[in-house]
């Protein structure tokens with residue numbers, strides 16, 4: 291008897307008419323970014339593209355590009371640096387919420403441009419890219435260790451590794467949160 295009453299009660303609950311349904315995503319201004327079907331990258335806010343966004347001038351001559359294995363070597367080194375950082379418990383959290391497809395492309399372009407290996411840099415400047423990310427000096431050190439490992443794995447000679455790190459070091463002023 292109680293069972294029957296419960297079933298009748300459940301059936302008599304009126305369904306909300308479709309016109310009353312509230313689009314909460316719209317109310318709260320929630321929009322989901324969609325990846326570009328060709329590049330696989332998420333869109334970013336408009337910015338002015340310039341090689342000067344790379345944060346430093348390129349090396350002269352072809353020596354540094356050769357030491358890094360030209361574009362193929364640079365691509366492997368940047369991809370490996372990102373891969374190691376995504377798996378590094380010290381800094382993985384920082385990378386999780388961001389677009390690693392875009393980062394692999396722009397980091398490659400930046401390194402390739404700086405090493406004078408025949409690229410232009412199309413990414414954002416270092417201050418804009420790392421704004422509000424909360425990067426601390428110890429996070430920077432972790433990333434540098436991962437880059438050093440990636441360079442070692444590609445047999446980049448030690449003096450060339452250090453010359454390159456010397457170019458990147460001043461950028462920490464724009465990357466690390468003050």
Ligand code: HEM
Nearest residue numbers: 381384385388389396397400413414419429430433458461
């Ligand atoms: C000198 C050191 C560094 C250099 C040269 C560098 C370079 C770059 C470049 C070229 C971009 C892409 C810009 C763009 O999307 O337009 C980027 C973005 C990013 N970087 Fe760095 N970075 C440095 C340090 C760091 C550190 C220490 C961390 C964290 C531990 C970090 C985390 C990220 C993340 C998560 C993004 C993606 C941002 C986004 O998609 O909005 N970077 N970085």
